[in-house]
Amino acid sequence: xxxAVTRLPDAxxxxxxxxxxxxxxxxRRHSFIAAAVVLVCIALAAxxxxxxxxxxxxxxxxxxxxxxxxxxTLRWDSLGADLAEWYWNLDHWLKLLLDTILIAYLGTLIxxxxxxxxxxxxxxxLVRSPLIRLSARRYLEFCRTVPELxxxxxxxxxxxxxxxxxxxxxxxxxxxxxxxxFAEVVxxxxxxxxxxxxxxxxxxxxxxxxAVVPQVTSNFASYGLLRFEINVREASIMGFxxxxxxxxxxxxxxxxxxxxxxxxxxxxxxxxxxxxxLVTEQVRHRLLGVGAGR
Amino acid sequence: MSRAxxxxxxxxxxxLAAAYPQALSPSPAQRLRVTxxxxxxxxxxxxxxxxxxxxxxxxxxxxxxxxxxITLMIPPDPGTQLPLYIHALGETLxxxxxxxxxxxxxxxxxxxxxxxxxxxxxxxxxxxxxxxxTVRGVDRxxxxxxxxxxxxxxxxxxxxxIATASFAELGKLFSEAVEALDRKPVEGxxxxxxxxxxxxxxxxxxxxxxxxxxxxxxxxESNARQSTIVGIVGxxxxxxxxxxxxxxxxxxxxxxxxxxxxxxxAVIDFISARLRFSIIGKTRLxx
Numbered sequence: 001x002x003x004a005v006t007r008l009p010d011a012x013x014x015x016x017x018x019x020x021x022x023x024x025x026x027x028r029r030h031s032f033i034a035a036a037v038v039l040v041c042i043a044l045a046a047x048x049x050x051x052x053x054x055x056x057x058x059x060x061x062x063x064x065x066x067x068x069x070x071x072x073t074l075r076w077d078s079l080g081a082d083l084a085e086w087y088w089n090l091d092h093w094l095k096l097l098l099d100t101i102l103i104a105y106l107g108t109l110i111x112x113x114x115x116x117x118x119x120x121x122x123x124x125x126l127v128r129s130p131l132i133r134l135s136a137r138r139y140l141e142f143c144r145t146v147p148e149l150x151x152x153x154x155x156x157x158x159x160x161x162x163x164x165x166x167x168x169x170x171x172x173x174x175x176x177x178x179x180x181x182f183a184e185v186v187x188x189x190x191x192x193x194x195x196x197x198x199x200x201x202x203x204x205x206x207x208x209x210x211a212v213v214p215q216v217t218s219n220f221a222s223y224g225l226l227r228f229e230i231n232v233r234e235a236s237i238m239g240f241x242x243x244x245x246x247x248x249x250x251x252x253x254x255x256x257x258x259x260x261x262x263x264x265x266x267x268x269x270x271x272x273x274x275x276x277x278l279v280t281e282q283v284r285h286r287l288l289g290v291g292a293g294r
Numbered sequence: 295m296s297r298a299x300x301x302x303x304x305x306x307x308x309x310l311a312a313a314y315p316q317a318l319s320p321s322p323a324q325r326l327r328v329t330x331x332x333x334x335x336x337x338x339x340x341x342x343x344x345x346x347x348x349x350x351x352x353x354x355x356x357x358x359x360x361x362x363x364i365t366l367m368i369p370p371d372p373g374t375q376l377p378l379y380i381h382a383l384g385e386t387l388x389x390x391x392x393x394x395x396x397x398x399x400x401x402x403x404x405x406x407x408x409x410x411x412x413x414x415x416x417x418x419x420x421x422x423x424x425x426x427x428t429v430r431g432v433d434r435x436x437x438x439x440x441x442x443x444x445x446x447x448x449x450x451x452x453x454x455x456i457a458t459a460s461f462a463e464l465g466k467l468f469s470e471a472v473e474a475l476d477r478k479p480v481e482g483x484x485x486x487x488x489x490x491x492x493x494x495x496x497x498x499x500x501x502x503x504x505x506x507x508x509x510x511x512x513x514x515e516s517n518a519r520q521s522t523i524v525g526i527v528g529x530x531x532x533x534x535x536x537x538x539x540x541x542x543x544x545x546x547x548x549x550x551x552x553x554x555x556x557x558x559x560a561v562i563d564f565i566s567a568r569l570r571f572s573i574i575g576k577t578r579l580x581x
Contacts, residue, residue, distance in 0.1 A: 049388035049449040063444050102342040109339055145559050149523045153540045159356035163346040237435045254439050270431035
């Protein structure tokens with residue numbers, strides 16, 4: 001089929017073309033400046049970070065050797081024996097894995113409870129006093145900005161080695177992270193029940209209990225589960241600083257070059273994280289489905 | 295101030311209860327369910343407390359110790375090591391920046407490979423997804439430890455670790471962004487005789503670039519936090535000094551280092567939030 005394209009006279013077209021060219025030039029100039037800034041940053045960062053491409057290329061071979069040597073030797077004819085040798089310490093590792101998951105669980109639970117009580121104080125729609133609100137916000141911000149491993153390092157010195165400092169470190173970080181998410185949920189609630197409760201003479205705690213909490217529980221639970229999944233990953237490295245869990249054995253295996261142990265423990269961690277991922281995702285979809293259906 | 299209360303007479307309450315049975319007395323099944331969930335949560339918590347050796351004595355003495363440390367932390371003071379710490383701060387920034395950038399560069403093609411609408415072959419994108427999942431299952435600190443044994447101590451190992459972890463996470467996000475694309479520009483290009491590569495370049499890229507850029511900046515923020523800790527295993531940056539000063543109980547230096555981290559993170563958050571808004575704001579298509 002034929003299309004008729006109307007073409008403007010050149011005299012009318014010229015200024016439009018010029019404007020188009022100018023717009024393109026302007027955009028090119030912007031991209032060029034952005035690219036130059038990024039390049040300068042790369043150069044600076046490479047100098048600061050002691051990046052030596054030579055070292056990487058020289059060691060690229062070692063990197064692949066590393067990954068090939070952590071792969072265990074498994075032969076078809078003696079598969080059972082090889083697997084048994086690879087996972088020679090399975091009982092011990094499974095116990096540590098259980099500890100790791102429990103650390104994540106307790107950290108999430110304690111942090112979640114803390115976040116639950118603090119988040120209502122940090123909401124603009126429930127708290128009029130800026131002093132309370134801002135101090136609650138700053139506190140939550142502090143808790144989530146300091147990495148959990150730093151808390152773990154501090155707590156290991158104060159509380160001694162073991163899973164307890166790990167749990168407390170995770171709990172504090174979780175409180176900060178969940179507190180922010182919870183507060184955002186609370187700020188988006190329907191305010192009509194709140195007004196109803198206040199009009200009927202409810203005190204502040206009663207208002208929160210009967211007008212706010214029923215609206216937010218499913219979202220809170222979903223965020224809590226998401227955090228649990230993240231915390232399992234974090235708990236697996238708490239052992240690096242002596243705060244319990246499977247990290248202790250992993251760090252030893254990597255430092256002492258027990259190659260097949262490294263892959264055995266890593267696979268255990270990955271499997272645990274994936275299973276927990278799948279389970280919590282299912283539960284979360286159901287939770288949010290229930291929440292949306294109401 | 296006295297509040298007026300609405301008093302509900304007994305028969306009015308009975309009427310309400312009859313009209314809304316669900317609101318005033320939840321069904322026994324629902325009550326049982328809530329109780330069961332709470333009991334399970336508490337039960338598992340009790341088991342964990344027992345299994346992980348919690349005891350009140352240790353918590354009490356630990357808290358007392360912690361309080362003592364906090365009094366020793368004030369005022370924060372770097373001593374004579376300020377130049378060293380400034381250098382470490384630069385290293386941390388370099389690790390976050392180059393790590394995010396390298397990770398993103400590698401993740402970019404993988405984002406397209408793992409997207410269903412670019413690679414229709416189900417096995418190919420399933421394989422790419424599982425690869426990304428596996429890399430993502432390993433924490434960046436574990437990568438840092440592995441890279442330290444491969445390329446030696448120093449910030450370079452940190453860069454590689456952050457890059458590896460960001461690669462897997464960004465790859466997943468990128469592929470989700472690509473899958474959420476509008477098909478129409480691609481169809482337009484294909485229908486006017488464009489090749490597949492041209493469809494990706496002119497139909498998909500202009501749509502995903504702003505989204506990718508904003509995710510990239512978001513990851514830079516998060517990596518700035520993470521790169522402070524890779525030093526704990528010897529991969530450069532502030533974490534190295536922090537771990538060292540905590541071990542030798544130099545509390546004033548510890549608090550100074552934590553303060554440096556907080557300020558750095560706040561500044562980066564501020565700058566990248568501005569950049570993100572300008573990127574998304576300028577090129578956003580929907581009203």
